[in-house]
Amino acid sequence: MFYRLLATQVLFAVTLATPIAIERRQSASASDSPAATVVPTATAVGPPGASGYLRGSTDLGGFSSSNPVDTTADASVVSPDQYELAPGQDADKDLGLFLDLSTVENPQPIRGSTDAPTDPGPRNIALDRENSDAFAPPGTDAGTVPNGKWPLGLSANRHGLGSAGWARQQNIDALPIATAMAGVDMRLSPNAYREMHWHKANEWSLILNGSVRLNSMNEAGETFVDDLQAGDVWFFPAGIPHSIQASEAGVEFLLVFDSGDFSEDGTNLLSETFERNSKAVLAKDLRVDTSAFDKIPDGELYIFDGTPFPKNISTDNITGPAGVIPQSSTYSYHLSQQAAYEVPGGSVKIIDPVSFPIASNFAAGLFVIKPGAMRELHWHTTSDEWNYIISGQGRLTVYSAPASSRTFDFQAGDVGYVPVPASHYLENTGTEDLVYLEVLQAPAYNDISVAQWLGLTPKRVVKDHLGFSDDTLNRLPKIKPYILPGNTNLTQTNFTSESE
Numbered sequence: 001m002f003y004r005l006l007a008t009q010v011l012f013a014v015t016l017a018t019p020i021a022i023e024r025r026q027s028a029s030a031s032d033s034p035a036a037t038v039v040p041t042a043t044a045v046g047p048p049g050a051s052g053y054l055r056g057s058t059d060l061g062g063f064s065s066s067n068p069v070d071t072t073a074d075a076s077v078v079s080p081d082q083y084e085l086a087p088g089q090d091a092d093k094d095l096g097l098f099l100d101l102s103t104v105e106n107p108q109p110i111r112g113s114t115d116a117p118t119d120p121g122p123r124n125i126a127l128d129r130e131n132s133d134a135f136a137p138p139g140t141d142a143g144t145v146p147n148g149k150w151p152l153g154l155s156a157n158r159h160g161l162g163s164a165g166w167a168r169q170q171n172i173d174a175l176p177i178a179t180a181m182a183g184v185d186m187r188l189s190p191n192a193y194r195e196m197h198w199h200k201a202n203e204w205s206l207i208l209n210g211s212v213r214l215n216s217m218n219e220a221g222e223t224f225v226d227d228l229q230a231g232d233v234w235f236f237p238a239g240i241p242h243s244i245q246a247s248e249a250g251v252e253f254l255l256v257f258d259s260g261d262f263s264e265d266g267t268n269l270l271s272e273t274f275e276r277n278s279k280a281v282l283a284k285d286l287r288v289d290t291s292a293f294d295k296i297p298d299g300e301l302y303i304f305d306g307t308p309f310p311k312n313i314s315t316d317n318i319t320g321p322a323g324v325i326p327q328s329s330t331y332s333y334h335l336s337q338q339a340a341y342e343v344p345g346g347s348v349k350i351i352d353p354v355s356f357p358i359a360s361n362f363a364a365g366l367f368v369i370k371p372g373a374m375r376e377l378h379w380h381t382t383s384d385e386w387n388y389i390i391s392g393q394g395r396l397t398v399y400s401a402p403a404s405s406r407t408f409d410f411q412a413g414d415v416g417y418v419p420v421p422a423s424h425y426l427e428n429t430g431t432e433d434l435v436y437l438e439v440l441q442a443p444a445y446n447d448i449s450v451a452q453w454l455g456l457t458p459k460r461v462v463k464d465h466l467g468f469s470d471d472t473l474n475r476l477p478k479i480k481p482y483i484l485p486g487n488t489n490l491t492q493t494n495f496t497s498e499s500e
């Protein structure tokens with residue numbers, strides 16, 4: 001809009017301006033008015049009420065003896081009485097404490113006491129407060145690591161028909177390193193549908209809120225119907241057609257696809273299948289009169305309102321001679337009913353093809369990290385990791401070979417991405433539980449724990465590498481901790497008492 005307006009004004013100026021010679025009005029004395037008014041060759045003739053010139057004179061280029069730059073002024077200095085420091089901000093920068101800038105007045109990108117750069121602006125203070133590890137990185141961050149964070153709040157929200165729902169997506173267009181997986185957050189209002197469709201990527205889903213009814217059919221004509229609630233998972237293999245309908249409670253779910261360039265806007269739709277084939281062909285295909293297609297939708301349905309589904313699911317259980325899809329290859333998993341694996345500091349539920357065989361190559365961990373606790377330092381051996389923050393907040397450092405690292409801060413609704421085999425952790429930096437999902441492309445969930453690796457290496461070898469004391473060597477675990485508990489006071493640095 002801005003550029004269009006500018007282009008119109010320029011055109012107007014070029015068309016109507018009367019060229020005049022440069023007229024340089026020197027002020028009486030360069031010192032009391034150093035900025036001379038310089039009239040350009042082509043003046044602007046704008047709409048009524050406009051004044052001034054669209055361009056300056058070429059005389060403003062380069063050195064001039066009447067240079068008005070005042071290098072003595074301290075206008076850009078942010079003095080200590082103009083800002084606050086967060087707890088831990090003056091601590092050694094290699095300690096890299098989490099800086100909670102959320103309520104800090106005029107936060108500054110300061111780490112440690114020896115150097116104190118300030119930011120007079122321009123700035124987006126809300127982003128600086130949410131991303132303190134980007135604004136004032138730990139001293140240990142180094143080199144270049146590609147961006148690994150995409151808040152879905154920055155994605156355009158595509159609305160369905162009427163008030164039926166919406167969807168917003170992340171793929172490589174938003175996050176270029178995310179080549180192996182893409183994600184969508186979708187909302188269906190009460191009784192609304194995501195229309196009957198299919199696509200070329202495999203689709204894995206976690207229900208975030210509400211409940212849903214699913215219908216599908218495979219190549220053999222075996223059918224599938226199930227109702228799922230928050231915390232449950234579904235998987236539809238590539239090419240398998242499916243429909244998704246919200247219950248009267250409505251639903252919100254997360255979709256993960258095994259292709260970084262997947263676009264939710266590019267799926268194959270039932271509505272368009274009927275709109276893009278001739279009526280004679282459709283009539284022959286279904287052995288009906290062409291008038292059967294008088295009421296097919298005009299344009300895609302995508303997300304639209306539906307009639308409530310019958311409470312008795314047997315009514316929607318349509319079977320042919322092939323029967324139903326057997327449980328060994330079913331498309332749903334009631335993960336909400338799985339007991340979590342509890343450890344000090346939190347809990348985890350693993351779901352992968354070992355317990356959900358149809359979900360080929362989708363291995364996921366649903367983690368709950370208590371305040372102050374941390375998903376341990378680890379890496380995955382064979383797959384990139386796609387993350388979604390369900391609630392709470394946390395930070396994660398990606399260490400990339402050989403010598404780079406970058407720390408990201410995450411809030412609920414953010415997607416994170418860690419390329420294989422970069423090491424990382426995820427520390428809860430908030431006051432409530434951090435609940436998040438890790439998704440891998442692997443036949444079984446896998447990770448290597450740094451702590452366990454050291455604990456299962458001869459002490460002499462570890463000592464030769466890292467110079468650890470005997471006490472430190474004796475504390476190294478032989479069992480993978482997954483999650484480590486920690487003090488909820490994140491500037492408290494005595495961690496030895498936190499083993500519970």
Ligand SMILES: *[C@@H]1O[C@H](CO)[C@@H](O)[C@H](O)[C@H]1NC(C)=O
Binds near residue numbers: 230
């Ligand atoms: C679902 O959303 C409602 C309304 O915001 C909220 O009260 C409820 O806690 C949510 N449920 C879950 C499982 O997040």
Ligand SMILES: *[C@@H]1O[C@H](CO)[C@@H](O)[C@H](O)[C@H]1NC(C)=O
Binds near residue numbers: 313317319323324
């Ligand atoms: C659907 O019908 C089949 C028998 O054809 C039965 O095995 C299956 O349990 C039924 N499913 C539901 C959800 O009613």
Ligand SMILES: *[C@@H]1O[C@H](CO)[C@@H](O)[C@H](O)[C@H]1NC(C)=O
Binds near residue numbers: 312313314315
């Ligand atoms: C659900 O519908 C099936 C098939 O119509 C019927 O046999 C069954 O009794 C119904 N169940 C309930 C609880 O109404």
Ligand SMILES: *[C@@H]1O[C@H](CO)[C@@H](O)[C@H](O)[C@H]1NC(C)=O
Binds near residue numbers: 489490491493
């Ligand atoms: C957190 O710990 C630091 C360091 O021991 C201490 O100075 C600070 O008062 C503590 N903060 C709270 C809120 O307890």
Ligand SMILES: *[C@@H]1O[C@H](CO)[C@@H](O)[C@H](O)[C@H]1NC(C)=O
Binds near residue numbers: 494495496497
């Ligand atoms: C850390 O905390 C433990 C347990 O509270 C205590 O025994 C130890 O002396 C503390 N260490 C330091 C360096 O303060």
